[in-house]
Amino acid sequence: MARRNAELVALEVRIGYTFRDRTLPDEALTHASSPTGGPTYQRLEFLGDRVLGLAAADLLMGRYPGASEGDLSRRLADLVRRETCALVATAWDLGPHLKLGGGASGAMRRNPSILADACEAVIGAVFLDGGWEAARDVVLRGFGPRLADQSELPSNPKTQLQEWAASLGLPPPTYSIVHRTGPDHAPNFEVAARVEGLPDATGQGSSRRAAEQAAAAAVLRREGLHVASVQDLAGAQSHV
Numbered sequence: 001m002a003r004r005n006a007e008l009v010a011l012e013v014r015i016g017y018t019f020r021d022r023t024l025p026d027e028a029l030t031h032a033s034s035p036t037g038g039p040t041y042q043r044l045e046f047l048g049d050r051v052l053g054l055a056a057a058d059l060l061m062g063r064y065p066g067a068s069e070g071d072l073s074r075r076l077a078d079l080v081r082r083e084t085c086a087l088v089a090t091a092w093d094l095g096p097h098l099k100l101g102g103g104a105s106g107a108m109r110r111n112p113s114i115l116a117d118a119c120e121a122v123i124g125a126v127f128l129d130g131g132w133e134a135a136r137d138v139v140l141r142g143f144g145p146r147l148a149d150q151s152e153l154p155s156n157p158k159t160q161l162q163e164w165a166a167s168l169g170l171p172p173p174t175y176s177i178v179h180r181t182g183p184d185h186a187p188n189f190e191v192a193a194r195v196e197g198l199p200d201a202t203g204q205g206s207s208r209r210a211a212e213q214a215a216a217a218a219v220l221r222r223e224g225l226h227v228a229s230v231q232d233l234a235g236a237q238s239h240v
Helices: 001-013 021-027 040-063 070-081 082-091 110-132 134-147 159-168 208-222
Strands: 172-180 188-194 199-206 237-239
Touching: 001 021, 021 040, 021 110, 021 188, 040 070, 040 082, 040 110, 040 134, 070 082, 070 134, 070 172, 082 110, 082 134, 082 199, 159 199, 159 208, 172 208
Parallel strands: none
Antiparallel strands: 172 188, 188 199, 199 237
16 A cells, blocks of 8 residues: 555656545546456546646637637647647656556557546546646646647648648548457557548558548658658558
């Protein structure tokens, strides 16, 4: 018990918040594969996703007082996307604290989808334990460095591909799942990107969103266009 408390204290130092109700971080770090039989992080993830969105929107409104709604929406989408949540979870070193099933591998503790879920669940737990101000402060500390990186309006391969297609007078690209493999807790998606008049290109990722981004990046590279932000797509691979 003493070791477990020490681990929790170390985690609290990293996220910058001390829990009063110690059952909340336990729940926030319990994956559905855990055999404990207690609550898992799914409900806290649901809550944390909404808290994160509101906190990030509030931060962006303050940082960019003259920005349009469209610009703010693009910045928000970049700031709260699952890949960013996974990076924050890695910075918080949540992986070793996850409570997983007995057959879980080390790869599960590094799975971007699981880490993103746990990140949102921790934010939800902080909100329940300490309220809005505490949760907002945790979001600021965790996501603030990413906010500081947004000196330019963020882009992503899907947005780039749509804008490029529109510049040619083509309809928006479409995406479809080609294959889905792996267990529910560690899926792998292969998605095809289609632009009218061009061959399909495919991409793979640990989420459908990541696979779609990778597929869009594959089209852009094939057409000789610069690809922004694809390096941040955790676990994504693309193929022409």
